[in-house]
Amino acid sequence: MDMVEDVLAGRVRGIARMMSRAEAGGGDCRAALAEIYRHTGRAHVVGLTGVPGSGKSTLARVLARAIRASGRKVGIVAVDPSSPFSGGAILGDRVRMTGLSGDPGVFIRSMATHGAVGGLARASLDSVDILDAAGFDIVVVETVGVGQDEVDILQAAHTVVVLSAPGLGDDIQAIKAGLLEIADIHAVSKCDRADANRTLIDLKGMLTLGVAGGDGWQVPVLPTSAENDEGIGDLLAAIDAHRAHLEDSGGIALRRRRIAETRILGIAEDIVRTRFAGRHDGRLAGLLDRVMAREVDPYAAAMDMLAASRED
Amino acid sequence: MSEKTGVIRVLLAKVGLDGHDRGVKVVARCLRDAGMDVIYTGLHRTPEEVVDAAVQEDVDVLGVSLLSGAHMTILPRMIDLLKKTDADDIILMAGGVMPDEDVAALKKLGVGEVLLQDAPPETIVGTVRRLVAERGPR
Structure with missing residues (x-):
């Protein structure tokens, strides 16, 4: 089982190869994945979602830099949709993720949904396991644009960051209704734009209308600008604060259980x-x-x- | 290539000071429509960045589009990097505008195939499939 050893030792080729095996889903990799699973549970898994074009990949890049600056290792699993016709996919998230190369503390993997909802969750979560076992402290799972598809993957995260972009107009009301239930942190992208304030106010307003969640966590609404490198430190601080809150309140055990349940059913x-x-x-x-x-x-x-x- | 799903993974890159990406986008689209997973890196990458990405993504094929004339500098460098990373099972392909004598030299150096500007989509798809089949499972 030297492939498992490669993963546990954090060797890049071994990690990459194991992910390919997991994605192919053949029975031969199950024993290795089972062994890897025993070594998981240390990483904090951050789900990053938002409408297409909201800036998820760009935010993942600057967030990864901030995580590295704090002395921790970061893995990114970036999911893009497969074509319903050919089954093929263009995985373009790396276009935004420049400047992270050559650093052994950063591992980026692009994945396609391959049609099946369960398949998305299974292969992506296997990759999260592999990065966790390989010693990455934070794993960011960047989903495809918002829809029904990625609810599975959001239930797989310890902290869910929902990213909204300014200028989406009336449509945002409908979107927000769905997102409010799953966001632990709201981030607004492109806050170098003048209309970003409107989006921040809308989100804060929507949050005050609802009854706060019973777990005592106040969902923050954070302005960010990757362009001006603003708000990224605050976002990482909020992620760390949420993690600390989960650990203090015992909520982390509930989340881990929910993640396992989602995976078994999936x-x-x-x-x-x-x-x-x-x-x-x-x-x-x-x-x-x-x-x-x-x-x-x-x-x-x-x-x-x-x-x-x-x-x- | 994954044994069960049979999905070929390809990473397409533009390396160096070459800003023309219409061709590589057409190639990306036709490989996608042939059912492959295509990772695109965007413009102005270094050979190191691209090889790093190809290793992390564990692709079957690394395709480099070059219209700048720098192919005899960039491609040998990438072959070296792939060898150094112990990743020379990743098939290196090149596309773009290059003189015939350079094509022969590049293939001798270890570039799997060079497809020039007049290669039709079916040739590109067929060549990727053939090279991956010839390499066999990893």
């Missing part, structure tokens, strides 16, 4: 989905004919599929 869903796709093409086609002929309803057909997958 992996189980993934296995069922793979079984359906791989082994039941003929059965599905037959059921489809019968559903089309109104002989059975879709619910009964789904139950039939489930029963069949239990048999193998």
Whole structure:
């Protein structure tokens, strides 16, 4: 199991190769990943999300620099969407992540969603495990743009940072309603722009309308500007404060449990989905004919599929 | 290449003082449409940055687009860096505008393939697939 040794020793090639194996999802890597999992639990996992173009990758870059300046190692897992048609992907997050190269304390990995929701969570979380076991103190998971897809991955983070960009107008109201529930920290990007104040005021206003969460954490709204390198230190301080709050309040244990629960369920869903796709093409086609002929309803057909997958 | 999903990972880079990225974006798009995961680094990268990124991303193919005429300086440097990092199983490909005699010299040095400005998309996709298949699983 020298690949596990390479990961635990923090060797770049070993880490990178292990991530590829995990992403491929073959059975041969499960034993190695199981061994790696035993060495996890030290890293603080920060989820970074926001609408497309809000500046997640740029923020990840300046945040990584701040983390390095504080003497800690940082891993970044940057997720971009796969094409629903070809399955291919353009992973462009590295375009914004300049100036981090050549530093062994920074590891950046780009990943595609590969369609499956469960697949996204599984492979990305495997990569988080690998970075954790390799000794990275903070792992930043940068999601694709906001939607339903990345709820899984946000439930995988100890601290969730939601990034909003100024100038999104009326649409922001709808977006914020969904985000308020998952944000531990609100950050506003591009605060060198004049209209950023409006966004800050809107977010703060929205937060005062709701009942504060029962865990005693006050969700901060922080202005940032990667352009002028402003607010980044405050953001890192807020992340550290949230971590300290979780540890003091015992909330960290609840989060870890929730993360494990999400992963177990996600992996189980993934296995069922793979079984359906791989082994039941003929059965599905037959059921489809019968559903089309109104002989059975879709619910009964789904139950039939489930029963069949239990048999193998 | 991943055995199960069969997704080929490619990193495309622009290295040095070459600001023309229309070609590399077309290549990125056609590899994406062929079902590959394409990591793009953006303009003005150093050979060190690009090789670092290729190793962390564990790509099958590292593609460098060069229209600046600096290919005989930059590509040998990248071959050296890949060897030094013990990562010379990553296939190096080059694309752009280069004289024929340089193409022959580069291939002798270890560049997997050089595709010039008139290479059609299917040739690019086919070449990537062929080189990855020839290398075999890692």
